[in-house]
Amino acid sequence: MKKGNLAFLFMWGLFLVIFVFCKLPVAIGTDGEANKLPVEKYEKAIVLEVNEASSSPEQDEHYFTEQIIKVKVLTGEYKGKVVEARNSLSGTRGWDLIVKPGDKVVLYITEENGRLSEVYIADMVRTSYLNYLILGFVLSLIIVGGIKGIKSLVALGFTILAIYKVLLPFLLKGYSPIPVTVIVLVAVTLLTMFIVGGISRKSVAATLGTAGGVVVAGLIAMWVGDLAHLTGYATEESRMLLYVENLKVDMQGLLFAGIITGALGAIMDVAMSIASSIDEIKKANPGLNRLQLMGAGMNVGRDIMGTMANTLILAYTGGALPLLLLLMAYNTPAIRIFNTELIATEIVRALAGSIGLIVAVPLTAIIAGLLAEKEAQNYSSRIEDF
Numbered sequence: 001m002k003k004g005n006l007a008f009l010f011m012w013g014l015f016l017v018i019f020v021f022c023k024l025p026v027a028i029g030t031d032g033e034a035n036k037l038p039v040e041k042y043e044k045a046i047v048l049e050v051n052e053a054s055s056s057p058e059q060d061e062h063y064f065t066e067q068i069i070k071v072k073v074l075t076g077e078y079k080g081k082v083v084e085a086r087n088s089l090s091g092t093r094g095w096d097l098i099v100k101p102g103d104k105v106v107l108y109i110t111e112e113n114g115r116l117s118e119v120y121i122a123d124m125v126r127t128s129y130l131n132y133l134i135l136g137f138v139l140s141l142i143i144v145g146g147i148k149g150i151k152s153l154v155a156l157g158f159t160i161l162a163i164y165k166v167l168l169p170f171l172l173k174g175y176s177p178i179p180v181t182v183i184v185l186v187a188v189t190l191l192t193m194f195i196v197g198g199i200s201r202k203s204v205a206a207t208l209g210t211a212g213g214v215v216v217a218g219l220i221a222m223w224v225g226d227l228a229h230l231t232g233y234a235t236e237e238s239r240m241l242l243y244v245e246n247l248k249v250d251m252q253g254l255l256f257a258g259i260i261t262g263a264l265g266a267i268m269d270v271a272m273s274i275a276s277s278i279d280e281i282k283k284a285n286p287g288l289n290r291l292q293l294m295g296a297g298m299n300v301g302r303d304i305m306g307t308m309a310n311t312l313i314l315a316y317t318g319g320a321l322p323l324l325l326l327l328m329a330y331n332t333p334a335i336r337i338f339n340t341e342l343i344a345t346e347i348v349r350a351l352a353g354s355i356g357l358i359v360a361v362p363l364t365a366i367i368a369g370l371l372a373e374k375e376a377q378n379y380s381s382r383i384e385d386f
Helices: 003-022 031-036 127-145 147-172 177-197 201-227 236-243 251-284 290-319 321-329 341-385
Strands: 039-057 063-073 082-089 104-112 115-124
Touching: 039 082, 063 104, 127 147, 147 177, 177 201, 177 251, 201 251, 201 341, 236 251, 251 290, 251 341, 290 321, 290 341
Parallel strands: 082 115
Antiparallel strands: 039 063, 039 104, 063 082, 104 115
């Protein structure tokens, strides 16, 4: 069996072991303490009937309309039971949930002393449609990519598992964001490269090129971010973390860790593309020396570099479109826009990632060229010995 297949089977087995281990239940607190607290649950339900209730004045003379929604629970211990749920409407678009019979909703349920206490409409059920999209993604990856597509799915599973089971829990425990993020991302990069490309010089070159680009992006983000007084509290979500009990997070470090994480994917793509191109060029023309291989890698990298830099900048711009429109609608002067911490953060995020991507191009080309020539020399020596 080939080394690449052995590595794939080994990684798949390791993935299953880690997954099973991470799914083991963890006991928190005592049963006595748990019984004293209200139990909160989220379940799916389908709307059967919508009844309007009278408006009631609240604070600051705002009026809320409370709907009484008859729903049938679809999941959990109350599955099949018809209950009444409340849905408060304020008349504010973007906040209110407008439901009608036949809609599937998420219920927020509280229990006290083992009995149903309150039921509210928390959100619309969207996972059903997301599942179709995920299925389309998986099928397209397998149909077009074949065995490489399956390996990519395994690598993606490792990435999700590492973020959900390692990175986020360690950050919640108060560990320094940058070291933890770097360690997790290096592990993810190694696994991804070796799963997709096998244990080869190509994977080693791509991994080293990726690591170099990510380190450069992180250092630039930290340096410029510190000079620009970026605190990490630019978004509403980051400020909400201040109110989480017993949570101590270095928000500036979390900001830089997020920049490193966001840059990793694009840099990884560029590094593997260059390393794979050089490997294929060497196979097609074994007579090329290291300088010619590096030159070929640089030519490939230059073509990729422009589009990938656009990808990063457009991705961050797309996420900030509502904010940009809001600033333009109120004729906010440029001096105010570009000195706003949120905008400055996005600029640092996009440009630091792009610089890291640019650095990864020559770094990967040099390493891949050296390793490819060495592999060719070893192959020639074996032929001569034979």
